[in-house]
Amino acid sequence: MIDKLIENIKKTNAPIVVGLDPMMKFVPEHIRQAAFREYGETLEGAAEAIWQYNKGIVDAVYDLIPAVKPQIAMYEQFGIPGMIAFKKTVDYCKEKGLVVIGDVKRGDIGSTSEAYAVAHLGKVQVGSKAYGAFDEDFATVNPYLGSDGVKPFLKVCKEEKKGIFVLVKTSNPSSGELQDRLVDGKPIYELVGEQVAAWGEECMGSGSYSYVGAVVGATYPEQGRIMRKVMPKAFILVPGYGAQGGKGADLVHFFNEDGLGAIVNSSRGIIAAYQQEQYAHFGEQGYADAARAAVVAMREDIAEALNNR
Amino acid sequence: MIDKLIENIKKTNAPIVVGLDPMMKFVPEHIRQAAFREYGETLEGAAEAIWQYNKGIVDAVYDLIPAVKPQIAMYEQFGIPGMIAFKKTVDYCKEKGLVVIGDVKRGDIGSTSEAYAVAHLGKVQVGSKAYGAFDEDFATVNPYLGSDGVKPFLKVCKEEKKGIFVLVKTSNPSSGELQDRLVDGKPIYELVGEQVAAWGEECMGSGSYSYVGAVVGATYPEQGRIMRKVMPKAFILVPGYGAQGGKGADLVHFFNEDGLGAIVNSSRGIIAAYQQEQYAHFGEQGYADAARAAVVAMREDIAEALNNR
Numbered sequence: 001m002i003d004k005l006i007e008n009i010k011k012t013n014a015p016i017v018v019g020l021d022p023m024m025k026f027v028p029e030h031i032r033q034a035a036f037r038e039y040g041e042t043l044e045g046a047a048e049a050i051w052q053y054n055k056g057i058v059d060a061v062y063d064l065i066p067a068v069k070p071q072i073a074m075y076e077q078f079g080i081p082g083m084i085a086f087k088k089t090v091d092y093c094k095e096k097g098l099v100v101i102g103d104v105k106r107g108d109i110g111s112t113s114e115a116y117a118v119a120h121l122g123k124v125q126v127g128s129k130a131y132g133a134f135d136e137d138f139a140t141v142n143p144y145l146g147s148d149g150v151k152p153f154l155k156v157c158k159e160e161k162k163g164i165f166v167l168v169k170t171s172n173p174s175s176g177e178l179q180d181r182l183v184d185g186k187p188i189y190e191l192v193g194e195q196v197a198a199w200g201e202e203c204m205g206s207g208s209y210s211y212v213g214a215v216v217g218a219t220y221p222e223q224g225r226i227m228r229k230v231m232p233k234a235f236i237l238v239p240g241y242g243a244q245g246g247k248g249a250d251l252v253h254f255f256n257e258d259g260l261g262a263i264v265n266s267s268r269g270i271i272a273a274y275q276q277e278q279y280a281h282f283g284e285q286g287y288a289d290a291a292r293a294a295v296v297a298m299r300e301d302i303a304e305a306l307n308n309r
Numbered sequence: 310m311i312d313k314l315i316e317n318i319k320k321t322n323a324p325i326v327v328g329l330d331p332m333m334k335f336v337p338e339h340i341r342q343a344a345f346r347e348y349g350e351t352l353e354g355a356a357e358a359i360w361q362y363n364k365g366i367v368d369a370v371y372d373l374i375p376a377v378k379p380q381i382a383m384y385e386q387f388g389i390p391g392m393i394a395f396k397k398t399v400d401y402c403k404e405k406g407l408v409v410i411g412d413v414k415r416g417d418i419g420s421t422s423e424a425y426a427v428a429h430l431g432k433v434q435v436g437s438k439a440y441g442a443f444d445e446d447f448a449t450v451n452p453y454l455g456s457d458g459v460k461p462f463l464k465v466c467k468e469e470k471k472g473i474f475v476l477v478k479t480s481n482p483s484s485g486e487l488q489d490r491l492v493d494g495k496p497i498y499e500l501v502g503e504q505v506a507a508w509g510e511e512c513m514g515s516g517s518y519s520y521v522g523a524v525v526g527a528t529y530p531e532q533g534r535i536m537r538k539v540m541p542k543a544f545i546l547v548p549g550y551g552a553q554g555g556k557g558a559d560l561v562h563f564f565n566e567d568g569l570g571a572i573v574n575s576s577r578g579i580i581a582a583y584q585q586e587q588y589a590h591f592g593e594q595g596y597a598d599a600a601r602a603a604v605v606a607m608r609e610d611i612a613e614a615l616n617n618r
Contacts, residue, residue, distance in 0.1 A: 023420065024434070032436075041436035073417055073424035077433045079442035083392050107451065108382055108414055109481035111332065115382035124386045125333070127341075127350035133388035142416065144453040144476060146483030167453060172418035174455030181492040181500070188487065188497070195486075 001137045001162050002205035002213075002235065005099045006260060008066030014299040015255070017101060017237070018061060018291075019267025020089060021071040022050035026272040028284035031056070047081035050074070053287075054089045057271055058096060060288035064295050067099035069237075069265055090136055101237065102136030105167065107149045114152035121164075122156040138163045140215060140237070143192050150195075154203060154212065163211030163235075166199075168192050168227060171217025171240030189216075189223065190230060197231040209235055209261065216254065218246025218264065225253035228261070236262045241298070242269025248301035252309040259306060270294045310446045310471050311514035311522075311544065314408045315569060317375030323608040324564070326410060326546070327370060327600075328576025329398060330380040331359035335581040337593035340365070356390035359383070362596075363398045366580055367405060369597035373604050376408035378546075378574055399445055410546065411445030414476065416458045423461035430473075431465040447472045449524060449546070452501050459504075463512060463521065472520030472544075475508075477501050477536060480526025480549030498525075498532065502539040509543050518544055518570065525563065527555025527573065534562035537570070545571045550607070551578025557610035561618040568615060579603045 009015050024032070024046065032049045039045035058068070070093075075086035093100050106116040120139040123130040141153055141164045153164050169179055169189040179189040193214060200210030210233045216224050218240035227236065236254050240246040241264050254262035273279040273294035274287040282290035318324050333341070333355065341358045348354035367377070379402075384395035402409050415425040429448040432439040450462055450473045462473050478488055478498040488498040502523060509519030519542045525533050527549035536545065545563050549555040550573050563571035582588040582603035583596040591599035 021421070023424075036436055041438045043433075043435065043440050043442070046433070046435040071417075071421055071424075073415070073421045073428065076428040077424040077442055078435075079428070079433075079440070080389065080393055080396060082428075082442065084389055087389060105415070105417055105451075106382070108380075109479060109484075112330070112380055112382045115332075115380075115386040119382065119385040119388070119391075124352075124355070124388075126352065126355040126387075127345055129350045131352050131388070133352070133386055133391065142414075142451050142453050144451050144487060145479050145481060146486035146488070148481040148483040170418060170454050172454060172457040174457040175418075177455035177504075178453060178497065178501070179455070181497065183490040183492060188490065191490070192487070 001099065002209050002211040003207065005066060005235070005263070006207060006209065008099055009260065009263065012064055012066050014065055015263045015302060016065050016295065016298055017067040017069045017263050017265045018057070018065055018270050018295065019069045019071060019103070019265050020054050020057070020271065021074045021267040022053050022271065023074060024049070026268065026275070027053045028287050030285065043078050043081040046078045047085040051085040051088055055092060056288040057291045058093055060292045061295050062096040062098055064292065064299070065098065067101055067263060068093045069101040069103050071103040071267070087134055090134060099138070100136045101138040101140070101165065102134065103140050105140050105142050107142030107145055109145050109148045110152070113149045114156070117153040117156035121153070121162040122160055138165060140165045140167065142167050143195070147195065150199060154199060157203060157211055163213060165213040165215050165237040166192065166196050168196060168214040169216045169220055169223050171219045171244055175217065190226065193227045193230040196234050200231070200234050204233070209233055213237055215239065218250055219244055221250040221253050228253055228256065232256070238262055238264045242266045248305035251302060252305050255306060264302060266298055270298070310408065311518050311520040312516065314376060314544070314572070315516060315518065317408055318569065318572065321373055321375050323374055324572045324611065325374050325604065325607055326376040326378045326572050326574045327366070327374055327579050327604065328378045328380060328412070328574050329363050329366070329580065330383045330576040331362050331580065332383060333358070335577065335584070336362045337596050339594065352387045352390040355387045356394040360394040360397055364401060365597040366600045367402055369601045370604050371405040371407055373601065373608070374407065376410055376572060377402045378410040378412050380412045380576070396443055399443060408447070409445045410447040410449070410474065411443065412449050414449050414451050416451030416454055418454050418457045419461070422458045423465070426462040426465035430462070430471040431469050447474060449474045449476065451476050452504070456504065459508060463508060466512060466520055472522060474522040474524050474546040475501065475505050477505060477523040478525045478529055478532050480528045480553050484526065499535065499539060502536045505543050506540040509540070513542070518542055522546055524548065527559055528553055530559040530562050537562055537565065541565065546574060547571055548574045551575045557614035560611060561614050564615060573611060575607055579607070
């Protein structure tokens with residue numbers, strides 16, 4: 001799947017992933033009202049609203065981008081109907097040829113981590129049959145429990161040709177509370193990054209990248225520069241661009257000389273672009289066109305930064 | 310909810326939580342076959358099998374125990390039908406008066422962490438209505454992302470009178486890879502424990518315990534002893550008893566002098582007791598009675614250890 005991700009990036013010339021994190025306050029009134037008319041103000045109504053909203057965005061941007069990253073929490077909060085909307089979104093994006101990164105941040109131990117890996121990347125055995133449950137292409141994984149938590153994911157990735165992104169240095173202000181603490185003079189995120197590089201050695205795609213990637217926030221460009229060297233073969237998933245403050249110029253350190261090795265996420269900066277002054281002229285009805293315009297602007301911002309480095 | 314947990318522990322005289330982690334290989338043949346006859350070898354069939362299996366166990370043990378801990382990964386791997394079985398299990402256990410600890414190990418940042426908190430402990434707003442999605446009583450939370458990831462849970466806990474258990478020192482062999490690393494001479498799990506104690510200061514139940522608890526594995530009794538002192542007001546959820554190797558005598562350090570402060574989890578040791586030599590005479594058909602016998606034995610093991618300290 002790392003090969004498909006790279007192929008999609010080359011095809012679109014855009015190392016961009018659109019975060020499908022549909023908060024209700026982003027969903028235009030006309031979509032919300034239509035869903036509530038059909039299902040009432042229920043969890044089903046909310047799930048229908050976010051699904052229709054997502055579908056509009058995907059239809060408007062799929063030809064410009066290599067990948068999407070639905071954030072499962074935004075669906076999980078709407079219970080079973082929300083999880084159905086998540087699954088519909090995953091399936092629809094895959095039909096459109098997009099690589100789907102499930103932002104699930106799962107992580108547990110042993111057989112439990114294996115169950116999460118199976119849930120999101122693998123197939124579960126039921127009697128003589130096997131089924132994919134949510135069946136994303138990549139999943140994000142939390143490393144706090146150590147390699148017991150990560151190795152079951154690697155096993156499933158090998159079998160299914162899928163991939164993971166391990167949380168290394170997250171984009172939030174308090175990420176340093178734990179991740180920046182020094183162990184023998186080295187920050188914890190760097191230790192985790194070294195593990196990512198080691199896990200990746202045995203998990204190589206057909207080119208020069210492994211399918212064990214890392215999450216490093218755009219809000220920490222200096223750390224991105226260091227981690228780029230620590231994990232030369234890992235793809236870096238970079239959240240925090242746009243709404244969280246990361247800029248195109250901050251991103252160059254996350255890429256390798258080949259122009260690859262990073263994929264930059266923007267969520268509300270794209271999907272709720274119509275709520276920003278810059279794109280307000282699209283209006284609520286034009287939210288999907290606004291998202292498309294925001295993708296084009298983001299692509300240019302990153303291309304310019306990479307050209308100027 | 311911490312008050313109810315303590316009340317339930319006093320009532321049952323058993324600081325025990327039964328881990329409802331239904332792997333298919335634990336489910337007796339007759340339950341599996343009945344489910345497959347009705348739904349085929351499908352995700353629905355698997356979900357029906359684990360739900361019926363759970364129900365049998367809960368019916369057999371609910372009067373002996375204060376709480377259950379369903380491990381969501383074991384349901385998530387069966388997709389939407391699995392999530393429905395999870396929700397049915399949560400609801401059924403609550404009807405039986407049990408405290409439900411959702412072992413979800415979620416953790417993200419800002420609005421995403423809030424969405425997880427809402428999904429598992431709170432209510433989500435849909436237009437003018439509000440709904441609980443999965444609606445457990447407690448949830449387990451991963452601290453790798455720092456306080457940005459935990460505070461949204463605290464907010465929801467305050468509003469809804471619920472609680473969390475933060476991963477501090479997990480029970481698995483490789484938990485030390487990250488958690489034991491020394492920062493200024495102190496292991497990381499202790500730093501996280503100090504945060505748990507600080508978060509708990511503002512989140513007190515009506516007695517002497519906070520509703521911000523911690524997870525510390527039974528497999529690390531020495532660390533349990535230290536963490537008991539670092540977090541005197543935190544309830545400690547102790548996994549790793551039984552199948553993972555923790556014994557009654559290892560557990561005394563996790564309790565305070567009042568005999569409270571810890572709740573010990575056993576999963577397969579209870580729910581798959583019939584597969585152990587000691588309880589094999591119950592047979593597959595008697596799996597629920599075997600679980601009851603295993604709960605009684607565990608209760609005695611812990612009581613004896615506490616009496617002998």
